[in-house]
Amino acid sequence: MTSIKDIAKKAGVSISTVSYALNGNPKVTEETAAKILAIAKELNYVPNAAARSLKKRETKIIGVFLTNFGGAFYGQLLQGIQDALNSKGYEMIVCGGKESHRFIPERMIDGAIVLDFSFSSEELLKHADVGHKIVVMDRELNHPNINQVLLHNTSGATLAIDFLIEKGHHKIYAVNGPDGSYDAAQRIEAVRQAVKRYQYIDYHELPGDFNKHAGEKAAEQILNEFTDPVAVFCLNDEMAIGMYNYLAKTQFEIGKHIHIIGFDNIELSHYTQPRLxxxxxxxxxxxxxxxxxxxxxISGEPVENERIYVTLISGDSVQSI
Structure with missing residues (x-):
């Protein structure tokens, strides 16, 4: 493997001059830098990322930590992260599982984006205390080295329940998310608060897990208890689509017997019939x-916590009764 010593020898300059040229340091004239870069290209020189990390204390890599990679949710999220990082010369690695948590203290990455409830808040605060930079998407943590970018879960869940009430629904089910999920906890609490405003609501909660199988199980239970048309708020779209899958095998019709609203507007929901x-x-x-x-x-600029706002798409899966 070619080293900067090899480049220095062929160029007839010092190792430090090669290092300056490769890193764009103005101490080297344009003519000398051009000569060195040409030789580096000729010799197929590849910078040593580990050495650069030690010297500059940066890797130009960001870690994105996710609870899991399943389902249709993560594609657009990761695309947004990648676009923003690439525009600033950064790359990302997507991580899952507790073994990957060591990437932060071992400084294999310059910072972390966390949407992973296998991380304890105590662990994240410990990393922040020693200077690691972290953005959390799944919890509220107050620390100078931690920034929060959260969904407006409360507004979204309240919009969903109010929409069902406006359509005349009095019997409402909510299909919950997994234990430990910040988004699920925020949404279900907002549902409970919204329902309390309406004295006449017959309200039921069912367990869920943010996947299609959980939606299928919830649909089965609802049909076992069915007497009159009901409305269902699935706390994410994947569970709603699971309900579609189960109901397609029965004589029950969505928008007539079972009225469904989801959360996330994933691409797959655009193709449901009726539209979710x-x-x-x-x-x-x-x-x-x-x-x-x-x-x-990472650059030391001031930054405020932010929430991502949500809106309602009425679809056809909820009709007035």
Missing amino acids: ATIDYSERKWGAVSAEHLLKL
């Missing part, structure tokens, strides 16, 4: 804003 009512926001923007805020933290 859902809570919409830009996953790509959520990812991009998170990346932009992390880069500001």
Whole structure:
């Protein structure tokens, strides 16, 4: 493997001059830098990332930590992160599982974007205390080295329940998310608060896990208890689509017997029949804003916590009764 010593020998200059040229330092004239870069290219020189990290204390890599990679949710989110990072010369690695947590203290990355409830808040605060820069998308943490970019879960869940009430629905089910999920906890609490405003609501909660199988199980239970048309708020679209899958095998019709609203407006929901009512926001923007805020933290720029606003897409899966 070619080293900077090899380049220095062929160019007839010192190792420090080669180092300056490769790093764009103005101490080297344009003519000398051009000569050195040409020789580096000729010799197929590849910079040593580990050495650069030690010298500059940077890797130009950001770690994105996710609870899992399943389902249709993460594509646009990661695209937004990648677009924002690439525009500033950074790359990303996507991580999952507790073993990957060591990337932060071992400084294998310059900062972390966390949407992963396998990280404890105590662990993140410990890393922040020693200077690591972190953006959290799934919890509220107050620390100078931690920034929050969160969804407006409360507004979204409230919009969903109010929409069902406006359509005349009195019996409402909510299909919850997984234990430990900040978004699920925020949404279900907002649902409970919204329902309390209406004295006449027959309200039920069912367990869920933010996947299609959980939606199928919830649909089965609802049909076992079915007497009259009901409305269902699935706390994410994947569970709503799971309900579609199950109901397609029965004589029950969505928008007639079972009225469904989801949350996330994932691309797959655009092709459901009838069109799924859902809570919409830009996953790509959520990812991009998170990346932009992390880069500001890393560069020492001031940055405020931010929430991503949501809107309602009425769809056809909820009709008036």
